[in-house]
Amino acid sequence: MTSSKPLTAFGPDFTFAYDDWLAHPAGLGTVPGDSHGAQVAIIGAGAAGVIAAYELMKLGLRPVIYEASRFGGRLRSEVFDGTQDVIAEMGGMRFPISSASFYHYLNLMGLQTKPFPNPLTKAAGSTVIDLEGETLFARDLNDLPDMYREIAAAYSDALEQGAGFGALQAAIRNKDAAQVKALWDPIVEAWDERTFYDFVTSSQAFQNLSFRHREVFGQVGFGTGGWDSDFPNSMLEILRVNLLGFDDDQRYVVGGVESVLRRLWTATPPCAHWPEGTSLASLHGGATRSRVTHISRAASDTSFTVRDQWDNEVAYEAVLATCQSHLLTTAIDVEEDLFAQPLWMALDRTRYMQAAKTFVMVDRPFWNDIDPATGRPLLSMTLTDRITRGTYFFDNGPDAPGVICLSYSWMTDALKLLPLSDEKRVDLALNALEKIYPGVDIASHIRGVPKCISWEADENFLGAFKGALPGHYRYNRRVYGHFMQADQPAAHRGMFLAGDSVSWTPAWVEGAVQTALNAVWGIMTHFGGASNAVNPGPGDVYQDQGPVALSQ
Template sequence: MTLPPLTAFGPDFTFAHDDWLAHPAGLGSVPKDVLGTEVAVIGAGAAGIVAAYELMKIGLKPVIYEAARFGGRLRSEVFDGTGFEGRAPVIAEMGGMRFPVSSAGFYHYLDLMGLETRAFPNPLTKAAGSTVVDLEGETIFARELSDLPRLYQEISDAYLRALDEGGAFTELQTAIRAKDAARVKSLWNPIVAAWDERTFYDFVTSSEAFQALSFRHREVFGQVGFGTGGWDSDFPNSMLEILRVNLLGFDDDQRYVVGGVESLLRRLWLAEPPCAHWSEGTSLASLHGGATRSRVTKISRKSTEGSLNICDQWGNEGAYDAVLVTCQSHLLTTAMDVDENLFAQPLWMALDRTRYMQAAKTFVMVDRPFWTDTDPQTGRPVMSMTLTDRITRGTYFFDNGPDQPAAICLSYSWMTDALKLLPLSDEKRVDLALKSLKKIYPNVDVARHIRGVPKCISWEADENFLGAFKGALPGHYRYNHRVYSHFMQQDMPPEQRGIFLAGDSVSWTPAWVEGAVQTGLNAVWGIVAHLGGASDPANPGPGDVYDVQGPVALEG
């Protein structure tokens, strides 16, 4: 029997955003006298652009504010000198770079904009070709899991058993595939109560499957892991966060966007879909005169039920009946002057307690995909996708074709490994990465192939992000519940209505763009409802079913 495809259905809020998007009735409508109303959208990342695109189609006028660079953490940087005369650009994906096919909402927009995806070169995948695992000075070459020592298969088997023991994994994933909301909730809600205050590491070490194995197994699991790499940076996180990643298939069947993922948001910006109210040929770009507004410095409200006032960095002010905030939550206290009474104090607590993961990437452009050259002594490629406990942690190769310039992500690291690089120059980061890789590949001179200047990033050093993505700690479920449910405003006091939240800070699945897409769509429903509109009865929206299918509330 062929199973239904796995999509990001729940498990906390069991609503099929992809089905809502695909329905011919659309996402809703607003009263005629509201058509053309301006709605402020703070942030031109995935959540902001998706929401603005859908609000425009409904007949509202999004006014997008962006503090720095269009695209948010979907940031595709093109190496200088490439992409000319029909040749493929050499891309460094500084933010999101691998997108699981279970992200059905995100892929809805990729397909709509006609973008091509290809298999991401994750370890032990056909796309990678080959993988080298370098751990404690021992280097192992493999093309698939069975090529690795038995210990690695034991780790993989143990983790799958642990997921079934402690997370009802097989049953839950079957219910998620079937989009059986009631069954998902009946299985997931008890897990929330049982695992909210326990870490990923606790889950691993307390499982019967891993207790039967050695510390060495847990150590290798943390350093090298499975799927996309090591998991030790996530060991302190709430196990609920890891379970969601596994249940929704976010660590499996990942693809990258040809030409750079940022191109999706740029195409949505320029797209001219059929819209209520707006004339044919209207786009987000045309509504903005070709450019977004500038950085927001203040959000205020003069009266209890009056419009919300936005002030940008140049002192320009605007009044809006609704505002969507998609930036990282910490910016509401570090970068903007926000009236405290716009949010309830428990919500402020949740926003301020959001914990962000550090992440660093180091990319270089090379003259050609030399890593595919054959080593005459071994008969293997001279280099492979590399997982290591050294400072580089993960090294990935991106091929534009034989004898064409290509890209190497020399290093992708998180948390402590990322912080080691924080004060260093780009050149020093490359130097450290090359020295690390030289110990794994002593006969390969990577430096002689490098062209141009490197591209590096530490997201925690960017004042407009202060971190790469949310990483919930044990006990954070209640905080996440508060911010996620904020689009449901019918029971809020008037002074707190009209300002909405979306994006990674709000999502149950941080670090995955599907969460930004889904929260952006939730906010679209909330804004439409706030302005007196509604979903089509034939296509109920997220707020229409939230009371029944929404996240479980924990006591206390």
């Protein structure tokens, strides 16, 4: 079954078309006039926090954003010193076009994108794969040995044989909620405790191949960056990435993805209650509040007390926490009775992936120079089993400084770098690349200081993004569905969750956006509001289209 409709992140767990809800002329909904101006605390100025704040402002509520460190969360675009627009994307850097809700805001803010230079793509120009000392040059998959095409075919066959991939993806394209649920829910029932590695090794397609095929598959990746560091993860999580096209047609944001949130911060959309020209920035007096240290139920039992690091306390009628879930038990003193104990269990069981990046700025895109001995570019997008793992090149024009992501690694490979200085990380990367490209003097082109990050070392993150293990589906369902609060005890209403820790598709900004929109609906209804009947919101259809409940 095929479909000509564009693929979007429709489900598969909750089959709700967020992009259609956003685009509908009726808007997301309304809150009663007596709630206009009511304050809502939002913990975290990342994608989920800023987008939720933007939509709540439009409804006439007063979002108050608290940020512990840096605006942008994991959409962190750092400008190299001495430049205005030479960017290192420290967090999210590639954005699949199927992320329709995220692109709604990106397009609304007038930003441009370009194809991301992933391996074997036209945007990369050329790719080098270096495994066990053997170096292969390719411009597309056909330039590689037969083994690589056999691996690609085997994975495609395994998905089709094991999950009926074609029919399920066609149902997602068609936004056929009933069909998606009919095909997806049985897979959840059968695969909840299945790892990615088990799926690969037990599939008939890979059993017909050698261990070497599986080994290369783990080193080079199942898509545009998923290596064997994902092998222990839940196969449901990997299958979602494939089904929703997150590993295809990826783009990067010109000027840095953080610009999306910066522009939302200063944007002046039409709002209920607020006068023309109101922005998030103006509501905040130009700056977010400081780090939150304490959240509790206020004496009135109908509001919350939020305290920041300077002991300033403010009462709010609702709170939205978009930070990584582990911060709710480590960095923030959260009154235990605000959540039911099963929800605390789910939050504490959230497992994060480690990730490290090393960037340098160079004088120009010298990697495009042609080596007269080989007739090939001096350097190519590189996948390797060496410590760099993935090396990417960003061309800002022939006369402008370029950027090299010398190394992008996950899990154990990222932990190898954790205690090292930025300079040592660069040295290790250059030494590894020298073995792949002997005689190419990368260091002579480096300008300024490197930009490096290990997300697990940042006290405000404790990891890069969620990576669900087998058996985590029930936990994910608890936190994802927490925005549906009508049937919860009064003591557990009014505090909401959103962000990567809540999403079914961690590491992809679309998941953060969708959970933010869930929270917007939840907060809207918490204040007695509702979606327009002609444009029902996520909570209006959750009972019928929400994630399947597994037995306890």
